[in-house]
Amino acid sequence: DADVTQTPRNRITKTGKRIMLECSQTKGHDRMYWYRQDPGLGLRLIYYSFDVKDINKGEISDGYSVSRQAQAKFSLSLESAIPNQTALYFCATSDAGTRHNEQFFGPGTRLTVL
């Protein structure tokens, strides 16, 4: 878990506020992902990036944006937070060199939007 870090670990914010979640990794992986976890819905992909210049939407990208500042850093932004974005958010990384990408997850950020 220490190879993939997420900040903050917990955040409470208000509706309409802009918030950024940050992810850093020391694994040297090219690929990075943002997921949200909701009870009964599992893990759903928000955005993913296969390298610094590559950004792709996942299945639930509406209301979110991302920035890949460097190979090791991938940030998720909520431009105007709303209560149904209350969830547990995970960043993950994987090695592009493997055919089937084992993903390594950070410890998560618990976000509450009031």
Next chain:
Amino acid sequence: QQQVKQSPQSLIVQKGGISIINCAYENTAFDYFPWYQQFPGKGPALLIAIRPDVSEKKEGRFTISFNKSAKQFSLHIMDSQPGDSATYFCAASGAGGTSYGKLTFGQGTILTVHP
């Protein structure tokens, strides 16, 4: 649209019993099926994975059974222990097309093993 459906949502097993979690998928392009284990306060971590050229893979007390024709796979935990209490996610990915480089996860199963 959920491409990987997982059941049950929760499971309670006595110590020493067998835990069974099932998943079904729709996309025939999937060719890699991992299971992830998540403890409270932690991120998911890879537990065991299978490719469709075999029908079963065993690692210690954990076994994946795979049925390609039915598009189903399951996780069996033998001699379940309280330390196995966690949330389990099945997942699937493909070597090409829209599933390339991505994992599609099931809804998760919360397993509780009573001592």
